[in-house]
Amino acid sequence: MISIMLAALSLLDGAAAAQAAAQPDVAIRNVAVVDVTTGEHAVRDVLIDEGTIVAVTDPRQTEAARVVEGEGRYLAPGLWDSHVHVFSSAEEPATAFDMYLLNGVTGVRDMGALLPLAEQKRIQAAVESGDMRGPRLILSGAWVDASPGSWPGMFLADTPEEARARVAEIADQGWAAVKSYSMLREPVYLALAEATRDAGLPLVGHIPETVTLSTALEAGHGVMEHAGRLAKACSTQEAAMIARTAQALQAEDPRTAMISEMATHNRITLETHDPDLCTTVIARIAQSGMAVAPTLVVAGFYTGDRPDPDSERMTVLPTAVRAAWGEPDFRLDAMSDDLLAIADQSIALDHATLAAAHAAGVPVLASTDASFANPFLFHGYSLHDELARYVDLGMSPREALYSATVAPAAAFQLADQDGAIAPGRRADLILLDADPLLDLTTLQAPAAVIAHGRVYGREALSALRQGLLERADAP
Numbered sequence: 333m334i335s336i337m338l339a340a341l342s343l344l345d346g347a348a349a350a351q352a353a354a355q356p357d358v359a360i361r362n363v364a365v366v367d368v369t370t371g372e373h374a375v376r377d378v379l380i381d382e383g384t385i386v387a388v389t390d391p392r393q394t395e396a397a398r399v400v401e402g403e404g405r406y407l408a409p410g411l412w413d414s415h416v417h418v419f420s421s422a423e424e425p426a427t428a429f430d431m432y433l434l435n436g437v438t439g440v441r442d443m444g445a446l447l448p449l450a451e452q453k454r455i456q457a458a459v460e461s462g463d464m465r466g467p468r469l470i471l472s473g474a475w476v477d478a479s480p481g482s483w484p485g486m487f488l489a490d491t492p493e494e495a496r497a498r499v500a501e502i503a504d505q506g507w508a509a510v511k512s513y514s515m516l517r518e519p520v521y522l523a524l525a526e527a528t529r530d531a532g533l534p535l536v537g538h539i540p541e542t543v544t545l546s547t548a549l550e551a552g553h554g555v556m557e558h559a560g561r562l563a564k565a566c567s568t569q570e571a572a573m574i575a576r577t578a579q580a581l582q583a584e585d586p587r588t589a590m591i592s593e594m595a596t597h598n599r600i601t602l603e604t605h606d607p608d609l610c611t612t613v614i615a616r617i618a619q620s621g622m623a624v625a626p627t628l629v630v631a632g633f634y635t636g637d638r639p640d641p642d643s644e645r646m647t648v649l650p651t652a653v654r655a656a657w658g659e660p661d662f663r664l665d666a667m668s669d670d671l672l673a674i675a676d677q678s679i680a681l682d683h684a685t686l687a688a689a690h691a692a693g694v695p696v697l698a699s700t701d702a703s704f705a706n707p708f709l710f711h712g713y714s715l716h717d718e719l720a721r722y723v724d725l726g727m728s729p730r731e732a733l734y735s736a737t738v739a740p741a742a743a744f745q746l747a748d749q750d751g752a753i754a755p756g757r758r759a760d761l762i763l764l765d766a767d768p769l770l771d772l773t774t775l776q777a778p779a780a781v782i783a784h785g786r787v788y789g790r791e792a793l794s795a796l797r798q799g800l801l802e803r804a805d806a807p
Contacts, residue, residue: 355395355396355397356379356380356381356386356387356394356396356397357380357381357382357396357397357398357785358379358380358381358396358397358398358399358400358759358782358785358787359377359378359379359380359394359395359396359398359399359400360377360378360379360380360400360402360407360761360763360782361377361391361393361394361399361400361401361402362375362377362391362401362402362403362404363375363376363377363378363400363402363405363406363407363763364376364402364404364405364406364407364767365378365388365406365407365753366406366407366408366409366753366767366768366769367752367753368408368409368730368733368734368737368738368751368752368769369734369738369751369752371730371769373406373767373769375391375402376388376389376390376391377389377390377391377392377393377394378407378753378761379394379396380396380759380782380785381785382785383758383759383784383785383786384748384756384757384758384759384785385753385754385755385756385757385758385759386755387755388753388754388755398787400763400780400787400789402763405763405764405765405779406763406764406765406766406767406768406774407753407761407762407763407764408733408737408753408761408762408764408768408775409737409738409749409751409752409753409760409761409762410436410437410438410439410467410737410760410761410762410781410782410783411435411436411437411438411439411698411715411736411737411762411775412437412438412439412440412441412697412698412736412737412740412741413432413437413439413440413441413698413699413700413702413711413712413715413736414440414441414555414625414697414698414699414740414743415441415443415557415625415627415697415699415700415701416428416440416441416442416443416699416700416701416702416703416711417442417443417444417445417473417701417702417703417705417706418440418442418445418469418702418703418711419442419445419446419447419451419452419455419473420445420446420703420704420705421446421447421704422447422451423650424703424704425455425466426464427648427649427650427711427800427803428702428704428711428712429459429464429465429466429467430465430466430796430799430800431645431648431710431711431712431713431800432466432467432711432712433465433466433467433712433781433783433788433793433796434712434781434793434796434797434800435712435713435715435716435775435776435778436762436775436778436781437467437711437712437715438467438468438760438761438762438781438782438783438784439467439468439469439470439740439749439760440467440468440469440470441470441472441699441740441744442469442470442471442472442473443472443473443475443511443536443537443557443701444473444475444483444486444511445473445485446483446484446485446705449471449505449506449507452469452471452473453471453506455469456469456471459784460784462784462786465783465786465796466783467760467783468758468760468783468784470508470744471507471508472507472508472509472511472534472536473507473511474487474502474505474507474509474510474511475487475511475512475513475537476488476489476495476498476499476502476510476511476512476513476516476524477489477513477514477515477516478490478513478515478516478517478520478581478586480586480587481515482513482514482515482587486513487501487502489516489520489524490517490520491520492519492520492522492523493523494520495516495520495521495523495524495527496523496524496526496527498524499524499527499528499530499531499533500527500531502531502533503531503532503533507533508533508534508744509533509534509535509536509554510524510528510531510533510534510535510536510537511536511537511538511557512524512525512535512536512537512538512539512540512553513537513538513540514538514540514541514590515540515541515581515586515587515590516540516542516543517540517542517578517581518540518542518543518547518578521540521542521543521548521551522547522551525551525552525553526551529552534554534555535551535552535553535554536553536554536555536557537555537557538556538557538558539553539556539561541574541577541578541581541590541594542574542577542578542581543574544565544570544571544574545561545562545564545565545570545613545617546565546613546616548622549616549617549620549622553622554621554622554623554743555622555623555624555625555697555743556622556623556624556625557625557627557699558625558626558627558630558701559624559626559627559628559682559685559686560682562613562614562617562624562682562685562686562689563601563605563678563681563682563685564597564601565610565613566601566605566606566607566609566610566613566685567600567601567604567605567606567609568604568606568609569600569601569604573597573600573601576593577590577593577594580592580593591666592666595666595668595671598671598674598678599670599674601678601681602674602677602678602681605681610685610688611688614685614688614689614692614694615692617689617692617694618689618692618693618694621695622694622695623694623695623696623697623739623743624686624689624694624695624696624697625696625697625698625699626682626686626696626697626699626718627699627700627701627718628682628683628686628718628721628722629700629701629709629714629717629718629721630700630701630706630709631675631679631682632708632717633663633664633706633707633708633709634663634664634667634671634675635672635675635676635679637708638708639708644713644797645710645713647801647804648797648800648801648804649710649804650803650804651804651805653704656704656707657707657708661707683721683724683725684725686725687725687726687727690722690726690727690731691726695739695742695743696722696735696739697735697739697740697743698715698718698719698722698732698735698736698739698740699718700714700715700717700718702714702715715736716772716773716775716776719732719733719735719736719772719775720772722735723772729768729769729770729771729772730769732772733768733769733772733775734751737751738750738751738752739751746758758784759782759784759785760782760783760784761781761782762775762778762780762781762782763778763779763780763781763782764778764779765777765779778793780793781793
């Protein structure tokens with residue numbers, strides 16, 4: 333027995349020695365490693381093998397198949413956009429993925445698609461295997477709405493029984509979450525929440541317009557998409573607005589009726605805002621653990637915030653997308669003169685409410701709603717606009733960065749990512765010329781992006797940019 337144990341130990345020692353002697357795929361040497369949680373950084377060598385960080389050591393000039401010299405730069409976790417739509421057309425993913433990598437975005441949560449799930453999973457697998465460039469994909473777009481559905485391809489449920497059946501289908505198909513949508517009636521939403529809980533899936537998405545925020549909290553809603561419902565819940569008239577919306581959904585054209593009713597809610601929310609009520613509501617949200625994916629940049633679409641036509645974000649878009657974004661849009665048609673007159677006040681209230689929620693400990697997930705189907709919301713580029721808004725409303729650069737690194741990993745319960753740069757973590761990283769804890773603008777021009785261990789240095793990023801420009805102008 334002793335001889336067998338000695339032989340086994342000898343084999344283990346030999347394997348350890350061989351592993352130590354083997355060169356990793358990548359060594360990022362002499363770089364300031366950013367700890368987003370503590371706000372500290374220390375100069376280290378970071379070693380990556382097969383897409384995973386295998387060691388973070390004192391600088392020792394480690395050799396590797398590829399060496400990236402830190403040269404006084406900063407290494408931060410790759411960014412997450414926690415609410416996007418990258419599958420609105422067959423052509424969108426390839427362009428969107430390059431736009432994300434250019435901007436240091438190495439992870440996205442897709443929240444609803446027009447492509448079949450099988451195609452989404454095929455693309456997801458191609459990215460994971462390295463056969464396709466792109467960010468990590470979380471497929472959370474199993475959206476459930478009432479008939480006739482707000483968008484094509486939705487799961488539809490008009491009764492509690494149908495809601496339970498839809499959840500069974502979603503679980504069987506292998507989605508990452510169940511996404512509730514705007515037109516669901518309250519009894520159907522509650523059945524959806526119960527079935528989702530029983531299936532062991534997160535419930536995310538819109539809080540339906542017939543459901544109060546309090547009811548959603550009791551139902552276990554995990555992530556609230558879009559921040560507008562925070563401000564509405566701080567109105568003394570929330571229940572009355574919800575009741576009128578439920579009545580509007582009885583119309584022959586429920587979607588149009590709902591949109592018309594909702595157009596009256598901004599003014600009511602402003603005029604009936606109750607600070608004490610808001611404090612109570614936000615405390616309940618914080619206690620529940622619900623996270624918020626704010627998508628503050630969406631407001632710019634409605635208020636006419638448009639980039640320069642010659643800006644990079646515009647010129648890398650396919651010509652057909654640019655043309656489509658110049659066409660009339662049903663969402664803008666709903667913008668009355670009254671809504672435009674109070675838009676700045678409504679946006680300011682949304683920002684102030686989100687700031688209060690953040691201060692109370694509500695997790696914020698940086699998010700944009702970027703999609704070719706959502707005009708002027710850009711894959712990759714808009715995330716930097718969103719983070720800048722968080723800083724404007726009072727977050728520190730570190731706190732804003734946390735919302736795009738640590739918070740998403742926690743919300744999505746990722747086994748191999750927690751926003752730390754440490755052994756065993758997936759190698760999704762960005763190399764920066766300046767300290768992002770002091771100024772987030774450095775995120776907009778990364779010196780290198782590492783996506784699942786694959787390194788895109790300045791030359792590679794420049795090639796991605798050039799490829800996008802060429803494809804954008806292709807007939």
